Amino acid sequence: MRKHIELALIAFLGLSTIFPVVVAAATANAAAAVSAATLFDYNSSLSREDFAKTVIMEIGQERFFIGGHEASSDKPFVEQGRTMVPLRTVAQAFGAKVDWSAPNKEVTVTLNNLKVDLRVGSKNIQVNGVERELDVAAEAFSGRTYLPLRAIGEALGKSVSYANAYKLIFIADKQAFIKKYADGHRYLALFAWAIEGKGNKVFYGDHNLLVYYKDDGSMVLHDWSGGESPFASYHPYPGTPGSPFHWFTVSDTKYLVFHVDAEVGEDSIYQYRDGTLKLIYSNPIFDIKFTSTAMYILVNGPGVDPWPRVDEHSNLLKVNLQDNTQEYLGVKGYIYGVNEQQTPEGAIAVVRDNWKVADDGVYISGYYYLGTSEEKNTTTGQYKINVTGQSHEKLAP
Incomplete structure (x- = not known):
């Protein structure tokens, strides 16, 4: 049986509009790359x-x-x-x-019930008989x-x-x-x-990026902030020490991950497989980890409303890599994988926890977000979260 190499691309582009957690898949086939003749070839998200x-x-x-x-x-x-x-x-x-009278250098434009008359060299124009200058x-x-x-x-x-x-x-x-x-x-x-006719051999385009072929056959990714780089090594922060850029290889699947940034933005996950690029996730990501079967996402992060809808579920989302089905894990109202630290200036900084995903559960810190300060203190600790369902076990304070 032929093995497939899959590349999932997680893109952080710092845009303001937040899309639904799951985005309808949009695909483009390499063999069907076309010379762009519409704006919709450049951006499949356009209406x-x-x-x-x-x-x-x-x-x-x-x-x-x-x-x-x-x-x-x-x-x-x-x-x-x-x-x-x-x-x-x-x-x-x-x-x-549009009618043109060469002897008088006059133009008449008729559109439905509208009639416009003007003369080249004149500032006067008539719209339905009413003269304007x-x-x-x-x-x-x-x-x-x-x-x-x-x-x-x-x-x-x-x-x-x-x-x-x-x-x-x-x-x-x-x-x-x-x-x-x-x-x-x-x-x-x-x-x-x-x-300007650039990227005319379009492979895929949406609200975040455009992937296209150059004359030499190489694939290039252009993000709409102006950056451009080879598709296979796209990096939003090239040359930045410690910037979050990782290749993950799990079994026969490769994942190119960029963005594990604590600032709220729009993050998009693309699946590239068998010559097809597909958008499978679009929402802010605080942190992310992969196993051979799923990706585990700490959704959202610091901002005006850093943990929305936490009253309905936790902030830990599991996405199945085979069919992209989703399930929130842990107990609703809890925030996992987030540590608060005081800076030298006295401010509170939110940093990622050193969490891990094992066969028997997710090992991670957490606390009850919706309660009082006392409830937060008493619930803060290390937890083991089951990889299915909405339950956890507190292991230590």
Whole structure:
């Protein structure tokens, strides 16, 4: 029977949004790596519904995206502090009809019940017969009519935004799209990367990372904070002494683990097997250990609400490596594997316990988190937690 080598990748990317504990598996096959033609190839987490009736462009780039799908247009540019956008490209992207009168240098745009009339070289524009004045005149460039971004938004009744740091232009039917995808920084690197045509042999992409093939056939991982490294040796903190980077080999399975950081963030576990990358876990991790059959996760950690839902279960989660089924172990209300130490400055630091997983149980420190100070003191001690069910045995204070 052929043996499989499995690589599980645990990624810490320090993002703010917390996803459900188990994420529906998303897979990509190496043989099916495609030339990316949509934003959804770069990020399988994106909502296609969100991107309906949207245009995303980049200054100086012909490549852009309509509804998340790749297209080509005249390049937008910046002149005298104004972001100038090709009128015909944008109008037609939203289904408008564009008529050009060469003798008069006049443009008429018709979209549903909307009619826009303007003349190249003039600051005047008519919207359904009502005349307005632009900050700058409509301009002809390489035989195309350009308008300032804000003017296009006002004329067509669209929401617009410009992300100067990435030179990205957003035009959308709904303001909600602008707020979600343009006004923050989470997705901007993704959009710029896609428009510039990088990573066009996409293997896998989601809200955290993009894995793709280079021309020499090597696999590269790019995280959306800007880092890039060989996929097989990805490390979020290269060269950092004592940074938590570990290879685990259990039986015929390999695990690449990065992040065992006490700070709250979003941590993601990917399973790489038989040419398929699959997201199997996404939530903050305080610490993690592996056996041949399961991974044991101390969920969450220091923060505003470091141990949420501990009234429903403990903070020790067991995940079966074969089918990804989950079970919280130990007694609800208890926090395991966490030690509090006083710093020289008098502050309280939370550090990891030196815990272990054995065949007969998990050996770890713990205390009752929901009780009084007295209850915390009396329950603090070393515990043996059964590897199934919700019970433990106190071994020592």
